[in-house]
Amino acid sequence: MSKAVSRIPSSTLTSLLPRALNPHVAVVDLITTHLTADAEPTKTLDLSGLLPYLGQDELTAVVLHAGHSHPLPTLRFLIALPPPLQPSPPHLAFLAHSLATTRSFFHALDALSHLLRLHPTHDALPTLLLSYQTAPHPSLPGLLVKALLRRARLRHAFHAALRAAASGFPPDTVAFNALLAALSRAERFNELWAARAAMSRAGVRPNAHTFNILVAALCRGEDAERAQGFLEELEEQGFEPDVVTYNTLLVGYCRRGRLQDALHLFDVMPPRGVEPDLVSHTVLIDGLCKAGRLSDARRMFDRMVVL
The missing domain is CATH 1.25.40.10 (Tetratricopeptide repeat domain)
Known part of the structure; x- marks a missing residue:
């Protein structure tokens, strides 16, 4: 191999291969097939030989191919990835939307909790509102507030609730109640009444x-x-x-x-x-x-x- 060729990234070289011979495409197809099997996968996929061909582009392809129809196995696959490879905020937001659509609200909350854990400085609300081609599932803002409260991020939960309400996608009554109760326990009464006012303006019924x-x-x-x-x-x-x-x-x-x-x-x-x-x-x-x-x-x- 010439010195010029040796300096070309391996991903670029493999992209020149026909689709059937491209290992990056093959890895995506293999993982997608595993995740979308008729029965929910019970055997963990051995990633040891696949990791060199897995990057953010491949994870995105997996999420788009399997995340809509089989969001829970896809979420479990992403969470099991070894560092430094990890799902991005849009990956987890997309899966949270898919899970909420199938009324798997507990698992959607879990997806958002992982998003906050893996990306603690990321502003999750805009990502969540843009996670799907259509309008976001109405439960998602409330689930985000609950996920923030679960991680003891009360100030962020308060601001997320107010911003979501102002954007026309307010948290539901249960999520607002969780926020109000947390603010009351923390004796942050000014913020509590501000949250109550936002709840009223957004038409969320108490x-x-x-x-x-x-x-x-x-x-x-x-x-x-x-x-x-x-x-x-x-x-x-x-x-x-x-x-x-x-x-x-x-x-x-x-x-x-x-x-x-x-x-x-x-x-x-x-x-x-x-x-x-x-x-x-x-x-x-x-x-x-x-x-x-x-x-x-x-x-x-x-x-x-x-x-």
């Missing part, structure tokens, strides 16, 4: 869990009075609070020493169609004991035992 998170956030933020007003506002809109909502308010009132307000709220629960449960009674018994009203606490205990 559910009972949403309102319980918000009431709990108000109480955690030492704003139980505002929580009561918020509850009344929600009731005017047709929302029917459940026992969890009332128990959250009871905890907030007792924590701030507003025992009379807690007792009044307890008394109005049955007329509003919500029966106090064990938690309701326990919260008030604890509040009465801390206030030195032991006889009232005993009566509350006796009442709970009867129930």
Whole structure:
């Protein structure tokens, strides 16, 4: 072999071969055939002899050929690749879309988690929204928010949710609830209410869990009075609070020493169609004991035992 030829990359030389003799094409065909077998592949493909012919172009070809019809085996193949060879963000975003389309949401979430793990500095949202020729699957923005929360990237999850909503592809109610709950636990209340406002602007319908998170956030933020007003506002809109909502308010009132307000709220629960449960009674018994009203606490205990 001449010195000039020896300096030409091997990939260039093999590209000059007929398709049937090109090892890069043969590797793609071999892997695709393995992944798209009628039965899901149970035997791991031996890559030891194939790695010299595998690069990003070949992985893209595999994903395009097998990822649409057999996304889960394709995802498992990509994740099993030895370093430094690894799937790119578009590869994993494409598979997440294919998995979501087949309602394999758990595995779609797994694909996004791997994307964030392998490419921690990559901005996944634009890649995800452009991962398919048609519009992105509506579950993908919410799955991205969940994946970011799974990796404890709360700030990124917050911004991704707001950007997705502003782009016309908002996360769903479940994903927004997960974000709101995480912001509440972290006591990042300004961001929580900003996320709630974005949820409202995007037309994402809240559910009972949403309102319980918000009431709990108000109480955690030492704003139980505002929580009561918020509850009344929600009731005017047709929302029917459940026992969890009332128990959250009871905890907030007792924590701030507003025992009379807690007792009044307890008394109005049955007329509003919500029966106090064990938690309701326990919260008030604890509040009465801390206030030195032991006889009232005993009566509350006796009442709970009867129930």
